[in-house]
Amino acid sequence: MNRMYFRKNYNEIVNSILEHMIKGVTKEKHTFRRSRLRYEFECRPEYRPVKEVTLVEGFLRANRHVFKEGHDYIVKDNALEWLSDSSEIPDDKSIFEATYSFESNSRLSDINVGSVLRTLVESVSREIEFVYEEMENVYDSGFIDTAKGDALDLVVSILGIKRKEPTRASGPVIFLRDTPPPEITNSDVILFDGREKYELKLKPVIKVLSLIGYLKGDKHTFLQGKDYSLDSDSIHWLEEGEKPDLKKEFTVEYGSFQTIKIPKSTIVSTLPQRNETELLFQTTHDCALQKVGEGKWEGEAEILSVIPGPQGNILPGTIKVMPTPVEGIDKVINRSNLAGGAGQEDDVSLRTRAKKILDVKGKATLESLRTALEGIEGIQTTPVLIDMPEGVQGVVRAIIDGGDEKEIEKVIEETRAAGIKVEYSRPKMVLLDINIVLVVSKEVEDIQKIVSTSEIIARSFVSSLSIGESLIVNQLVSLLLETSGVIDVRTLTINSIREASASTIGGAGQITSSAEKAAVLESQQENMVIMDDERPYPRDIQVKVVRKA
Numbered sequence: 001m002n003r004m005y006f007r008k009n010y011n012e013i014v015n016s017i018l019e020h021m022i023k024g025v026t027k028e029k030h031t032f033r034r035s036r037l038r039y040e041f042e043c044r045p046e047y048r049p050v051k052e053v054t055l056v057e058g059f060l061r062a063n064r065h066v067f068k069e070g071h072d073y074i075v076k077d078n079a080l081e082w083l084s085d086s087s088e089i090p091d092d093k094s095i096f097e098a099t100y101s102f103e104s105n106s107r108l109s110d111i112n113v114g115s116v117l118r119t120l121v122e123s124v125s126r127e128i129e130f131v132y133e134e135m136e137n138v139y140d141s142g143f144i145d146t147a148k149g150d151a152l153d154l155v156v157s158i159l160g161i162k163r164k165e166p167t168r169a170s171g172p173v174i175f176l177r178d179t180p181p182p183e184i185t186n187s188d189v190i191l192f193d194g195r196e197k198y199e200l201k202l203k204p205v206i207k208v209l210s211l212i213g214y215l216k217g218d219k220h221t222f223l224q225g226k227d228y229s230l231d232s233d234s235i236h237w238l239e240e241g242e243k244p245d246l247k248k249e250f251t252v253e254y255g256s257f258q259t260i261k262i263p264k265s266t267i268v269s270t271l272p273q274r275n276e277t278e279l280l281f282q283t284t285h286d287c288a289l290q291k292v293g294e295g296k297w298e299g300e301a302e303i304l305s306v307i308p309g310p311q312g313n314i315l316p317g318t319i320k321v322m323p324t325p326v327e328g329i330d331k332v333i334n335r336s337n338l339a340g341g342a343g344q345e346d347d348v349s350l351r352t353r354a355k356k357i358l359d360v361k362g363k364a365t366l367e368s369l370r371t372a373l374e375g376i377e378g379i380q381t382t383p384v385l386i387d388m389p390e391g392v393q394g395v396v397r398a399i400i401d402g403g404d405e406k407e408i409e410k411v412i413e414e415t416r417a418a419g420i421k422v423e424y425s426r427p428k429m430v431l432l433d434i435n436i437v438l439v440v441s442k443e444v445e446d447i448q449k450i451v452s453t454s455e456i457i458a459r460s461f462v463s464s465l466s467i468g469e470s471l472i473v474n475q476l477v478s479l480l481l482e483t484s485g486v487i488d489v490r491t492l493t494i495n496s497i498r499e500a501s502a503s504t505i506g507g508a509g510q511i512t513s514s515a516e517k518a519a520v521l522e523s524q525q526e527n528m529v530i531m532d533d534e535r536p537y538p539r540d541i542q543v544k545v546v547r548k549a
Contacts, residue, residue, distance in 0.1 A: 014121055018118070025100070037082040053098060056080070058091075059090055061091065068088075148347050164342070166308035168305040170304050175299045175329045177260065178330050180257055204257055258328075267281070269323055270320065279305065279306075282303060289329075316336055316337050319333060342379070369385060373415075384468050384533070400424050433539050434458055434462070434494050435494075437490040440485045440546070461475070468532040471528035
């Protein structure tokens with residue numbers, strides 16, 4: 001962006017005022033109009049005639065330019081006249097600045113630091129600098145390249161774009177019980193209408209205690225195994241046995257397991273880690289325990305992070321706590337990762353998306369598809385698009401992290417070019433365990449602070465990597481060396497565990513037990529290569545500190 005406004009700093013303002021007062025040098029600003037070539041100077045010739053014009057600056061074809069006397073302009077009768085036949089005159093309606101000197105009759109001469117004159121000038125200049133700063137902010141707020149915060153929101157709203165709000169991580173969690181729930185006795189009254197099978201209300205059914213109905217107008221107790229059988233929580237009337245009178249009710253007393261419900265908004269959390277607090281999640285709907293095997297009872301519910309943001313994106317097995325225990329539940333765990341949490345869209349991302357929004361209208365390009373996908377709520381990183389994988393014509397492969405599945409499908413269908421098929425999947429996880437040994441100076445007292453700071457730096461660095469972005473060891477080492485007191489990184493070892501296959505759409509892939517171990521990085525020259533369909537996640541960060549010998 002070519003700027004038409006330039007801010008003066010404090011020293012420039014002070015020097016300009018002092019030059020004007022002591023040396024008889026001043027600068028005047030004028031707005032150029034093509035219809036007007038003559039511009040009179042503000043100083044009156046009868047008092048202080050112009051001695052010499054030393055500099056004329058302005059904008060020529062939207063760029064800063066210094067104009068030449070005699071070639072672009074002349075000074076005549078206390079005025080500046082632009083030459084009509086010159087090809088280099090200021091842009092219409094732009095501002096040009098003329099610096100000139102005049103005969104000074106001022107007797108002021110003491111401009112040393114601390115003098116009355118300089119103190120007064122510096123006081124006024126400080127306020128003028130503040131005005132320049134405010135004017136610059138106002139100017140910058142009108143352009144997409146320089147606007148920030150609320151001002152940028154207003155600029156991009158012209159294109160119908162809104163800043164993405166922070167989103168909450170979500171995913172499934174499992175509630176478990178290792179022993180069967182308590183047994184209870186139930187009684188169902190059922191109208192016999194000739195069907196062979198009648199489902200009981202409370203499940204799972206353990207046993208039938210009695211079944212009494214009417215047979216030929218009299219009350220009759222029907223026998224299990226002779227008249228009926230218990231089949232998949234239902235009463236199944238046997239063909240060879242007795243059956244109740246038609247249109248008459250029969251009563252079934254049976255034993256079943258107590259229903260253990262996990263209510264909506266139940267809170268679960270992670271264990272607090274070193275230097276971190278626990279993360280809270282809450283269930284989005286009611287669920288109940290179901291028998292999944294001999295002595296095993298489970299209930300699955302969707303959970304949502306209490307606080308929006310990327311910190312809610314966690315790995316499998318991280319959720320282990322119920323701050324307020326639910327009666328009948330022994331433990332809780334997440335068997336897949338939770339994803340979809342993202343912070344509020346920053347100015348850089350919003351600015352970039354707004355610049356590319358017009359490309360979406362044209363469609364038919366990978367860039368337009370990428371821009372449209374970036375606009376989906378919950379998309380955490382820029383989607384990776386691979387054109388025609390494995391030489392297949394007319395196919396685009398998309399690796400997308402976060403976002404709602406249905407919304408992704410809708411955007412792809414609306415944006416893809418005719419005849420192009422888009423296949424998308426979630427990125428495979430690469431879990432990284434990093435062991436770091438730092439060398440610190442002898443003067444360092446708070447070793448624990450260096451350990452904590454370095455752990456945060458390493459975890460934040462890995463978390464910032466996008467899909468397909470490899471871990472460059474030297475970049476991490478440089479960040480670690482910026483920590484006060486650290487003088488060297490003695491060793492940096494990285495182990496990785498990669499997924500065997502891509503995760504399914506809308507959920508997270510499971511980590512296989514056969515882990516692929518990366519080579520130990522004894523020097524800072526080896527990097528962790530991440531493939532196009534992978535994304536690195538920090539798992540365990542261990543930092544040790546030794547003092548310089």
